[in-house]
Amino acid sequence: MSNSVIYWFRQDLRLEDNPALLHAAQSGKSVIPIFIFDPDDRPIGMAASWWREQSLTKLGQALKKIGATLNFYEGRPLEILQKLTGFYGADEIVWNRQYDGYSVARDKEIKQTLSDKGIQCSSFNASLLFEPWLIKNKSGSHFKVFSPFWRQCMAENAPESPFPRPTKLRGHSDTDPLQISLPTAPLSDDADLITEEWTPGETGANRQLEKFIEEGLAIYAEFRDFPDRPATSRLSPYLRWGEISPRQIWSKIQFVKSHESFSEKTITKFLAEIGWREFSYHLIFHVPEMATQNLQSSFNDFPWERNEEALQQWKEGKTGYPLVDAGMRELRRTGYMHNRVRMITASFLIKHLMIDWRAGEKYFWDRLLDACPANNIAGWQWVAGSGADAAPFFRIFNPIIQGEKFDPQGAYTKRFIPELAHVEQKHLFSPWKAKSDTVGVDFQEGGYPDPIVEHEYARNRALDAFQQIRR
DNA sequence: TAGCATTTGTG
DNA sequence: ACAAATGCT
Numbered sequence: 181m182s183n184s185v186i187y188w189f190r191q192d193l194r195l196e197d198n199p200a201l202l203h204a205a206q207s208g209k210s211v212i213p214i215f216i217f218d219p220d221d222r223p224i225g226m227a228a229s230w231w232r233e234q235s236l237t238k239l240g241q242a243l244k245k246i247g248a249t250l251n252f253y254e255g256r257p258l259e260i261l262q263k264l265t266g267f268y269g270a271d272e273i274v275w276n277r278q279y280d281g282y283s284v285a286r287d288k289e290i291k292q293t294l295s296d297k298g299i300q301c302s303s304f305n306a307s308l309l310f311e312p313w314l315i316k317n318k319s320g321s322h323f324k325v326f327s328p329f330w331r332q333c334m335a336e337n338a339p340e341s342p343f344p345r346p347t348k349l350r351g352h353s354d355t356d357p358l359q360i361s362l363p364t365a366p367l368s369d370d371a372d373l374i375t376e377e378w379t380p381g382e383t384g385a386n387r388q389l390e391k392f393i394e395e396g397l398a399i400y401a402e403f404r405d406f407p408d409r410p411a412t413s414r415l416s417p418y419l420r421w422g423e424i425s426p427r428q429i430w431s432k433i434q435f436v437k438s439h440e441s442f443s444e445k446t447i448t449k450f451l452a453e454i455g456w457r458e459f460s461y462h463l464i465f466h467v468p469e470m471a472t473q474n475l476q477s478s479f480n481d482f483p484w485e486r487n488e489e490a491l492q493q494w495k496e497g498k499t500g501y502p503l504v505d506a507g508m509r510e511l512r513r514t515g516y517m518h519n520r521v522r523m524i525t526a527s528f529l530i531k532h533l534m535i536d537w538r539a540g541e542k543y544f545w546d547r548l549l550d551a552c553p554a555n556n557i558a559g560w561q562w563v564a565g566s567g568a569d570a571a572p573f574f575r576i577f578n579p580i581i582q583g584e585k586f587d588p589q590g591a592y593t594k595r596f597i598p599e600l601a602h603v604e605q606k607h608l609f610s611p612w613k614a615k616s617d618t619v620g621v622d623f624q625e626g627g628y629p630d631p632i633v634e635h636e637y638a639r640n641r642a643l644d645a646f647q648q649i650r651r
Numbered sequence: 652t653a654g655c656a657t658t659t660g661t662g
Numbered sequence: 663a664c665a666a667a668t669g670c671t
Contacts, residue, residue, distance in 0.1 A: 318671065325669050327656060405658080476668095523658070562658090568669060574659050581660075639660085643665095650667090654671095661665085 184210040184268050184352060186261065188275040189250070190283075192306045192422035193235045194382040195242055197342035199304035200274040205346035212268055212352050213243055217254040217363070221282065222553070225546040227515030228420075229365035231380050235421050236362055238381030248349040251359050258290050260358065265299050267356045273299060276306035276422070279461045280553040281468025309339040309426045309458055312465035322466040324475075324568035329462065330455040338434075342427045374515045374549065378417065385418035389429060393436055401446040404453075407507075407518035408592040413450070414516075416550035419457065426454050460558035463567075471557050472538065474566040481649045482566075485534040493632050494529050495543055497596070500631035502609050503583035504528045506596040513596070515549035520586055526563040527577040532638040534645060537564040565646075573646070576639055583609030599628040 187204045195201065204211045215236060224232070240250040253260045261273055273294065278284065291301040305311055310333050316322065323329035367374055379387065392413040403411035418424045430451070437447055463470060474480055493499055497508035507521035517525070522544075529540045541560040545551045561567045565575055587593050590608045594601050600611060607614035612630055 317669085323669085325657085328670050331670095520658080569657065569667090571657060571659090571666065571668085573665065574657070576660075577658095578660060646666095652671100656670090657666105657668095659665100662663095 184212055184270045185272040185274060186264055186268070186270045187211055187213045188257075188261070188273060189213060189215045189239070190275060190278060190422075191420070192276040192425075193239045194385070194423050194425070195239075195246070196345040196382065197306065197425045197428050198276065198345070199306055199343050200276045200302070202343050202346055203302065203304065204272075204274050205349050207272065208350075209270075209272070210350040210352045211248050212251065212264070212270065213248050213349075214251045214253060214260075214264065216257050216260055217252070217360075218257055218286075219254070220256065220286070222545070225548070225551060226365070226367060227371060227374055227547060227549045228551050230367050230374065231378075231417055231515075231549050232421060233362065233365040234380035235423055238383070240362070242382065243349070246346060246349050248351040251356070252362050253358055254360055255358075257286060258293060261290060261294065262297075263358060264356065265294070265297075267358075268352060268354065271299060272302070274302045274304070277303045279308070279312060279465040281464070281471060283553075284465070284468070306425055307422055308461055309333070309430060309454070310336060310462075312462045315462060322462060323459075324463075326456065326459050326569070329459050330452060333455060333458065339427050339430050342425065342431050371513060371515065374513075376514075378549070380417070380421075380423070382423045385415070385424035386428075388415055388418060389413070389424060389432060393432070397433075397436070397442055397446060397450060399446070401443070401449040404449070405520040405586050406592075407521050408587060408589065408595075412519060413453075416552070416555075417516075420550045420552045426457070429454060457552075457555055460552075460554040463558050464554040470561060471553070474564075475561055475568060476566050478649050479564070479566040483534070483645050483648060484536040487533060487535060490533045490632055491529075491535055491539055493629070494525070494533065494535075494540075498629050498632075499528065500612070500629045501528065501579040501583075502593045502597055502600055502611060503587060504579050506587075506593040509596040511544070511547050515547060517548070518592070520582075521592075522559065523563055524577050524579060524582050526560060527575060528579055530564050531576045531642040532579075532633050532635070534638075534642060537561065537566065573643055576642055578635060578639075580609045580635065597628065 185204045185207050187201055192198055243250050294301055315332055396411045396413060399411045403409040415424060433447060433451060436442060467475060494508060497505035499505055504525050507517050507525040511517045526540055529535050530537050537560045541556055545556055563575060565571060590605055593608060600608060603611050603614055611628060
């Protein structure tokens with residue numbers, strides 16, 4: 181009586197555009213939707229855990245409405261799946277693919293082991309517009325540079341349309357003894373702003389996309405780099421857990437493009453950012469070692485500084501560079517950081533403090549709501565210049581100029597650094613110059629710090645280091 | 652193969 | 663204007 185199918189949720193916490201779930205629903209079998217807390221997965225941080233708990237709760241409710249119950253487990257997926265197929269007499273397991281090294285290896289082992297025992301394992305693409313193995317350059321290998329990669333993607337057939345949400349699932353009335361209840365993931369007190377502007381879950385994701393199209397898309401190309409402007413999509417945490425898919429975003433944007441009057445430029449620019457996400461997954465799939473190793477091996481000789489004190493000051497937003505500190509404090513309090521500021525804070529850690537990008541990557545991973553196994557790694561390597569498009573001094577951001585350029589009113593900076601609320605704009609990004617004036621900045625013990633490193637000195641030191649590792 | 656591209660800063 | 667290296671066609 182093999183008439184049930186196990187649906188394994190991972191990073192696809194939605195019902196719509198979910199090919200594996202649709203496949204399960206259409207099989208006619210009873211569906212057992214499960215989520216497994218895998219102890220071998222890279223541990224996620226507090227904010228991300230909170231998000232996942234919220235999202236899983238919503239998912240469970242949505243599944244209930246269409247007739248199925250979401251079950252939770254903790255342990256090695258292979259063992260759990262093996263036991264569950266036995267318990268439920270399931271002859272099939274379905275899931276949507278992941279692309280990082282650990283997941284690929286794990287899923288492959290599961291597929292092999294269980295297929296040998298007569299369990300059919302089917303996987304689907306639910307989180308990318310283009311499968312990484314389908315995009316190749318003229319010499320037949322994977323792209324290492326974004327622009328030609330995305331150009332090639334755009335030359336491919338348009339991505340598939342989103343799959344419809346299943347309207348009814350045949351549930352299963354039995355329960356098994358392995359189940360656990362969904363662990364709660366509370367937030368600490370200093371993360372007070374995290375819950376303010378987010379609604380995790382599929383409904384929240386779709387609302388966020390609507391909101392972005394209404395309020396952000398038109399000004400996206402012009403203002404996406406201004407952290408005080410509501411011009412970015414803020415879809416990253418939803419994309420992280422698959423509460424919305426790139427296909428859904430793509431299709432919605434195509435619809436809007438043909439029905440409303442957005443400029444070609446702003447739409448192209450936004451879709452290219454979805455493209456950067458695709459590119460990150462493409463890279464991590466083809467070069468899984470990049471999670472811990474420099475893409476460019478010459479970087480293995482880079483003279484990184486070991487400086488725990490500076491690393492800590494960076495983490496706490498106490499470097500003395502207002503825009504860097506504002507970004508790091510935004511991250512600490514909200515679990516989010518604006519994209520432009522991510523590049524600036526990352527650049528500061530790597531170039532100004534000469535601290536290994538992996539230390540920064542880990543901290544972002546631990547703190548970000550949207551910490552993504554592909555984007556976080558690729559983003560840090562991009563800033564480090566340890567990838568194929570290395571261009572070191574193209575990417576030593578001047579934190580003072582960046583502030584003046586992208587936070588010209590100082591609203592973003594002052595929001596997260598109240599100590600600087602009364603500094604006049606011309607000194608906001610170099611407040612040490614205002615010291616002699618009576619501008620009301622407290623530089624005393626516990627007040628706003630002096631720069632922990634001088635910009636010009638740091639820039640030259642970094643350039644020398646890059647010179648050292650040149651072949 | 653030579654030209655193009657490449658989320659910038661400095662003088 | 664110039665600071666460089668690499669991938670790509």
